[in-house]
Amino acid sequence: MxxxxxxxxxxxxxxxxxxxxxxxxxxxxxxxxxxxxxxxxxxxxxxxxxxxxxxxxxxxxxxxxxxxxxxxxxxxxxxxxxxxxxxxxxxxxxxxxxSLVMPRGFPDRAVLTLVDGVLPEPWRRLPDPVPGAAPAPSADLELLERTLRERLPDAVGATEEEIAATEARLGVTLSDELKVLYRVTRARWDWEDFHEDYEQADRVYTAVGCELGSLEDLYSVDAAARHSSWSRATDAVYCPPNVAVQGLAGSPGWIVFGSNGGDELAVDLTPGPGGHTGQVILVSHEANLGADLIADSLTDFVLDRTRDERCRSGEFPAVARIGAGSLHTIQAAAHPALEVLSIDSSDGAPFSLVPLSGLAHLRTLTACPGALSDPLEIAGLTGLDYLELPVQEWRVLLDAGAVPRTLSAAAIKVQRDEDPLPVVALAQEILALWDRTRIxxxxxxxxxxxxxx
Structure with a gap:
């Protein structure tokens, strides 16, 4: 247009x-x-x-x-x-x-959304089931209730009907510890419960260890709300065999009950293989994926028996960088679990993609100018949903009719001082393949x- x-x-x-x-x-x-x-x-x-x-x-x-x-x-x-x-x-x-199909989140790339309503894979991933997951040995319902009632003798607790209504709304069964917490105080910040008594609100903060949300305000962490644009397609979920917290963007079982003033505090009902049902996690507002384990149980959290197990971002074998990174050959990156591959410019010969053919989980490929010996080898990567290439490499694919139709999004790498008009014209051609609104x-x-x- x-x-x-x-x-x-x-x-x-x-x-x-x-x-x-x-x-x-x-x-x-x-x-x-x-x-x-x-x-x-x-x-x-x-x-x-x-x-x-x-x-x-x-x-x-x-x-x-x-x-x-x-x-x-x-x-x-x-x-x-x-x-x-x-x-x-x-x-x-x-x-x-x-437009919505061509947001420019960074000055060095033009990102094209090709399919509406599709997020990068890490933001679509649901928690894996962990058979045998159970509360931590430190979860002590009697100790938790006694401690909270001693600290909050005048608090108004939730009824069983109110707790059941919250479970029905969320579609999950709350942990026994979380039910104990709200039976002691439903944390309803209104005239009926607190009479605008801000000192009482401070006492709740001290008693529980965070800014406590009300029972009616409990919610699960929404993966799509956590920095889910296609500019993050090079991120990957990190789930080693014994991880305590699954490295997801969100989970129906991450039930947010409080805040530290900026980050969300949640009870985790979908832990990793090395975790416990009902553990307390911190969902950082600065992170895109995962959460940090800060207590094995809500009892530990309230009694200030906390720990600090930080979430780690995706790494090899799920994520690999070749050229300027730690790997020097495509063969070294060609692991069955590979999801994201970035190929930087190199002083040596360009790279062949043939060793990657048939990798079932490879979904994201980015490459710098001149990094690929033959862009048409991309046809052997049958599971790509995000592809980021410079203008010249896109030109090769378009002229050969070889743009992968599995893509949900694409990006054009833009070099410094590059004329944006040819970039826009190229974007028009890519968008036309998906019958998208033109720029x-x-x-x-x-x-x-x-x-x-």
């Missing part, structure tokens, strides 16, 4: 862009009389990527902020732009408007005046 604006907006006028283009040209050390110049960049409601020096005066940077505010007013998200400036100042400005493009004409000698 060319020469169209997504919505009515002041950004339809060249005059809205002229201050930014003048700012870019003013800091372009190569602009001189008699030469055509090209300036490029990316700008959105929330960020920008522009070839400007650091530490510019706020008066100059206000040009960027004024343009960003126009995005908000026009309901627009993001655009890539290229301006060709002739010696006499006549300028052609090309704008490519990002809207706009062309504006104007004059910035001749270069100063």
């Amino acid at each position: 060319d020469d169209q604006m997504p919505l009515s907006s002041p950004l339809r006028d060249f005059a809205s862009w002229e201050p930014l283009l003048q700012l870019l040209l003013a800091h372009d050390g190569e602009r001189s009389a008699g030469r055509t110049r090209r300036v490029t960049g990316r700008i959105s409601r929330h960020a920008w990527s522009l070839d400007l020096p650091e530490g510019l005066p706020s008066a100059e940077m206000s040009v960027v902020e004024d343009l960003r505010r126009s995005f908000d007013r026009g309901g627009l998200v993001e655009t890539e732009f290229t301006a060709e400036v002739q010696p006499d100042g006549s300028t052609t400005l090309h704008l490519a408007w990002a 809207v493009r706009t062309v504006l004409e104007g004059n910035l005046g001749p270069a100063k000698s």
